[in-house]
Amino acid sequence: MKNVAVTEVRSWCHVGREDDIHALLECSFAREVWEAVGLQQWVAVRNNDTVLKVLKRVFNAGTGDQGLMVGLLCWSIWCRRNKWVWDKVSMSVFSVRAMAMNLLADDWNRAREDDCKYKNPQPGGTMHWCKPPLGWVKVNVDATCKP
Template identity: 50%
Template sequence: MVINETKWDEEILTDLFNDRDVQLIKNIPLSAVGRNDSWMWFLDEKGQFTVKSCYCKLIGEYSTSDVGFWKKVWLVWEAVGLKEWSQVLPGEQAMDNFKQIFSAGTKEQSILVAVLCWSLWNRRNKWVWDKIDMSVFGTKAAALNLLADWRKARMEGNKYKPVVSSRSRQWKKPQAGWVKINVNAVIFTATKSIGIGGVIRDENGEFLRAMCKQETGMWQVREAEAISLREVMSWTKRHGFSKCEFETDSKLLADAFNGGQGNSYFYSIVNECIELSKHFQHVLVQFVHRSANVVAHSLARVSHSESGLLKWVNVAPDFLIDVLTYDSI
C-alpha cells in the first residue's frame, strides 16, 4: 500500500505478482479508518471459518446444478410444515429417484412424496422408541390424512390473511426536520465494476440532490451494498445535512449497521459507515423493499454508461422524473 494513503501501490504490486493476482488484490476493499490486520474467512459474511462453508466450497455447492433441486425439495418440505428432512437421508439409488420426482414431477406429486417420507420417518421412530409397528397401509393413511388436514388449515388460514397493500412498500417521506437518503448498488460483471446511486429528498418529498458513480472492482453483493452506503454517506456529510434517514434494500446491511458484528471485508466497510455516522447529529439506517428504492437503483444503473462522479442539485435528471413522481403520489 502507499504509505499514509488508503490505496494500493500498483508499481509494487506489478513487480511482485502476476496480472491475475494483482487484479484480485486490487479488488480487496481498503478501510478508510485505521485498524489492525487480522485473519478473515472470505466464504463467510462474518469472516469466521466454519466447516460448513469449507465443505460447500470443496464440493462446489455454490455452482452445482443440484442447488435448484435441493431448494425445491426444501421449499416443498417446509410448505407442508415438515422440517425434519435432515433426518431422512436415503441411499444413492433412492436419491436419484428423489431427484427425478422433484425435478420432473408436478407440485402435487412432490408434496405427496414429502408427506410420505415424513410418515415413513414417523413410523420408524414409533418402532425404535415405542416398539409400535405400523402397517404399510397405516403409514400411507397417516400421510394422506396429514396432507388433507394441512390443506384444510391452509384454506381456513387464508380466509383471515391480511391483504398487504402495495402502498405499504412504497417510498415514504421522512419525519419533519429530516432528510431521507436512498442508496443502492448494482454489479456490472462485464466491466468488473459496481454502480453506486444515492438520492436525497426532504420532509415534503422534494428532490434535493442525487449522485451516481462507478467503482472498479468485483465484489459480492453484500460488499457492493456496503460500499454504496459508505460512499453516499460520505457524500451526504459533505453537504452539511445533520438529521438523516438512510434507506437500503439490503436487510443484511441494515442489520449489520444496527448491531451486527463480524470480521470480514463486509464488516470492515460497515465499520467505516458507523464511523462516518458519528459526523451527523442523528442517523438512521433502515431496510426497505426494492419497490421503495427504485430511484437509487435507477441512479446506480446509469453509472454504467457514464464516467466519474455525476451530481444533480435541486433539479432531477429526466430519467428520474417518472419514478420520483410515482414516489410522491
C-alpha cells in the first residue's frame, strides 16, 4: 500500500492547490489536450462549476460521441497525472489523445459489441471492462482518503 503526503501544491504543474477541476479541465496541459481535439468549448469552466456539472452539461447538450470522448479524455488525463506523480513519467498531448483513442478502440467498443456478463475470470485469464446491466451505472474509483 502506498501512503501519499497530501500537499497544497500540484505535482505536475506547480500551480496552487490540486483539485479535480484543475487537473482535468483547467491545468495548462489539460487545456492543450482539449484544444488539440476541438472540445475546449464543451469543457469550459464557469463560475462555481464542478467536474460533475461540466460533464452533465456535455452529456446533456453534446452528442453521444462528444460525451464519450470527454469521458475517455478525462480518464487519460488522470492517468497521465498519475504517471507523473507516481513514476515521474511525462506524457505528451499526443500520447494522452492516443491513450483515449486506444481505450475507445479496444475496451469500449469490445464492451459494446459483446454481450458481456459479469463472470469470474478463469485462472490466468484477463479481465476486461464490462458494460453494466441496463439501468445500472458503473463507477470506477482509484483513490481513497484517510482523515
